[in-house]
Amino acid sequence: MLAGPTAVGKGTVASYVRQHHPEVWLSVSVTTRPPRPGEVEGQHYFFVDDREFDRLEREGQLLEWAVVHGRARYGTPRTPVEQVLDEGRPALLEIDLQGARQVREAMPEARFVFLEPPSWEELVQRLVGRGTEDEEERAARLGTARAELAARGEFDHSIVNDDVARAAEELVSWMVDPTPEKD
Structure with missing residues (x-):
């Protein structure tokens, strides 16, 4: 599981893994937020409305789900994750802190990596620089980011995304090493 604050680069790191490590399966989350420019249905997310998200949650089809930044809901479809793990393949879930906590309860054997920014200032620059959120959304995301950074100690391993x-490469190496030590 890969988690970390907004704008830390989880999606960018996951994209690099997708491109350079086809042996690692990447989960595709469902979300109720609208697509950002360039996002592709089924590749970046499955974009659903609230009614469909409610159905997936009610029927137990989500391994984890959460309301993120007080706005949209995100979740991880359960069946594809279970199938890949049953095949013995490494699986990468890009999730938020709330989701990581739920997966920790559901799958205590899972390994959890926290992706952190080189500094708070760099995180703010990345969020502002991507230009996909208005001022109100950025403020909400930065508030959430402070709480997420404080939870770093809940993870098995931490990687600075500098x-x-x-x-x-550190993430993939750590995923396939059968005996990681907790930092």
């Missing part, structure tokens, strides 16, 4: 390729 270089996407290096961070992604």
